[in-house]
Amino acid sequence: MGTHDAAADIVVRGGSIHTFDAHDTVTDALALRDGRIVASGRAAAALSATRVIELDGRTVLPGINDAHLHAAWLGARWPHLFFGDAGPGHSPEGRLVATEADRRAALTRAWRLLASLGITSYTEPGIGPGEDDGETGCFGQAMLDTYVTLHRAGAQTARVTLLRLFGHLDGEAELEDVRRGVASPVPATDPCWLNIAGVKIFADGIPPMRSAWVREPYLDGTTGALLTRGSDPVEAFRGMIAAALDAGCQIAVHATGDRSIDEFVSALESHGPAASGIPGGHYVVHADLVDAELLARMAQAGVGIAAQPVIADHTGAWMEPVLGASRTAAAWPLRRMIDTGVRTTITSDAPIATPDWRVTIDAALRMLGEDTPQVRRDLLHRVTTVPAAQDAAAQWKGTLTPGMAADLVVLDEDPTRPGRPVAGIGVAGTVVGGRVVFERGETPESE
Numbered sequence: 001m002g003t004h005d006a007a008a009d010i011v012v013r014g015g016s017i018h019t020f021d022a023h024d025t026v027t028d029a030l031a032l033r034d035g036r037i038v039a040s041g042r043a044a045a046a047l048s049a050t051r052v053i054e055l056d057g058r059t060v061l062p063g064i065n066d067a068h069l070h071a072a073w074l075g076a077r078w079p080h081l082f083f084g085d086a087g088p089g090h091s092p093e094g095r096l097v098a099t100e101a102d103r104r105a106a107l108t109r110a111w112r113l114l115a116s117l118g119i120t121s122y123t124e125p126g127i128g129p130g131e132d133d134g135e136t137g138c139f140g141q142a143m144l145d146t147y148v149t150l151h152r153a154g155a156q157t158a159r160v161t162l163l164r165l166f167g168h169l170d171g172e173a174e175l176e177d178v179r180r181g182v183a184s185p186v187p188a189t190d191p192c193w194l195n196i197a198g199v200k201i202f203a204d205g206i207p208p209m210r211s212a213w214v215r216e217p218y219l220d221g222t223t224g225a226l227l228t229r230g231s232d233p234v235e236a237f238r239g240m241i242a243a244a245l246d247a248g249c250q251i252a253v254h255a256t257g258d259r260s261i262d263e264f265v266s267a268l269e270s271h272g273p274a275a276s277g278i279p280g281g282h283y284v285v286h287a288d289l290v291d292a293e294l295l296a297r298m299a300q301a302g303v304g305i306a307a308q309p310v311i312a313d314h315t316g317a318w319m320e321p322v323l324g325a326s327r328t329a330a331a332w333p334l335r336r337m338i339d340t341g342v343r344t345t346i347t348s349d350a351p352i353a354t355p356d357w358r359v360t361i362d363a364a365l366r367m368l369g370e371d372t373p374q375v376r377r378d379l380l381h382r383v384t385t386v387p388a389a390q391d392a393a394a395q396w397k398g399t400l401t402p403g404m405a406a407d408l409v410v411l412d413e414d415p416t417r418p419g420r421p422v423a424g425i426g427v428a429g430t431v432v433g434g435r436v437v438f439e440r441g442e443t444p445e446s447e
Contacts, residue, residue, distance in 0.1 A: 009049065009050050010050065010053060012408070013053070025401075029045035031044035033434065035433040061400075063121060064121075065383060065387035065391070066347055068285060068349050069114075070349070072106050074355060075113070081354055082352045095137050108150075117356055118427045120408075121160070125163050127163070127164065127165055139169050145187075147160065148187045164181060166180075170254075173227065174236075175243075179239070192397075192405075197279070198252060205227070206256050207256055212256040237264075238270075241267040241268065245274055250280045253285065280390050280393075284306070288332055295333075298340075298342050305344045307345065308352075309367050310359060311353055312332040312363070332367065338378065346379060348360055362421050373418060385398040405433060406431055412427075
């Protein structure tokens with residue numbers, strides 16, 4: 001039979017394939033055709049294929065989905081990170097990209113790196129005109145335009161959910177800028193590859209800098225504040241939420257302090273069904289100081305959290321001098337987030353921290369203080385199926401069952417088995433949309 005007559009483009013067989021379906025089914029073969037999974041198990045193994053990938057006992061997971069990763073910034077800085085920087089020379093500063101060629105190089109460098117890590121989807125959390133005069137050049141409208149250009153050229157090797165930004169990154173925003181921004185047209189794209197359906201809003205800063213907005217004062221007596229400009233910052237913030245909801249946008253709010261989280265949740269609660277009906281739902285980015293009462297309200301309102309365990313690992317020691325020991329110990333309550341039923345994704349925030357999801361899972365295991373197969377499976381769902389739901393895409397990606405997108409990563413060992421750091425497990429290959437985008441032996445971008 002000629003290759004053009006094959007029943008499948010690729011058959012993957014001979015290992016443990018975690019489908020991450022509702023029953024956490026494990027199978028031993030998948031057949032891929034035209035970017036989708038067409039069969040599993042014996043039915044898949046029996047099909048003729050243009051290419052067969054023999055797993056030889058290795059493990060397959062759904063492709064990793066990092067729900068908070070600044071790919072343009074990562075590509076411009078790589079291999080330098082803010083935490084755990086191992087890159088040669090000095091960490092880059094100032095203007096990182098200035099031309100269209102620079103922007104394309106940053107994105108394609110990031111995509112090669114992500115493919116080598118098994119990352120097949122991510123959320124780019126904040127690109128738009130609010131950063132047109134930004135220091136790095138990584139977050140302005142020109143970068144969004146480059147995303148669209150590369151998307152239309154079919155250059156992507158990862159699926160992207162992109163949040164538009166109408167204020168300053170990590171800084172202030174004007175209500176009128178947000179109103180105009182969310183009302184502006186969104187470029188036409190294939191949302192399975194580039195989905196521009198949301199908006200990023202910065203509510204506050206971070207606790208170590210005393211810029212998170214908190215109910216109980218810091219040890220120096222200050223409380224932080226909202227970053228929204230205007231004579232009444234609270235009303236301006238509520239106006240931004242209302243404008244985004246009226247435009248049908250998914251809203252991601254950077255909020256680390258309990259008071260800023262409360263204000264966001266309250267704003268959504270006041271809009272009732274209009275807020276809860278947005279595909280993918282809304283979510284808080286970071287949520288460092290979220291408490292039990294807020295988590296219960298968030299679960300009731302369907303508000304999610306994008307958490308960053310590696311950042312918690314690195315910044316915990318910085319919190320105690322400004323918050324005190326007891327409040328620091330209560331920060332980043334990952335176990336409570338999970339047990340309360342809040343839709344919680346485990347993310348990197350790269351290039352603040354490493355984009356390597358394996359390191360992130362290990363950090364989450366340390367936060368939870370337990371290591372069982374079930375705990376590991378739950379955390380792995382939070383880098384696959386849970387972010388797919390946040391992307392409003394759970395019906396077509398995030399699990400490895402017939403009809404779903406053929407996005408997967410091949411690993412040397414099974415990361416659901418306790419007792420070994422996930423970071424020590426090698427990535428052997430990555431498939432996105434039924435296309436092999438990484439095979440070990442290739443050299444990921446490192447310059």
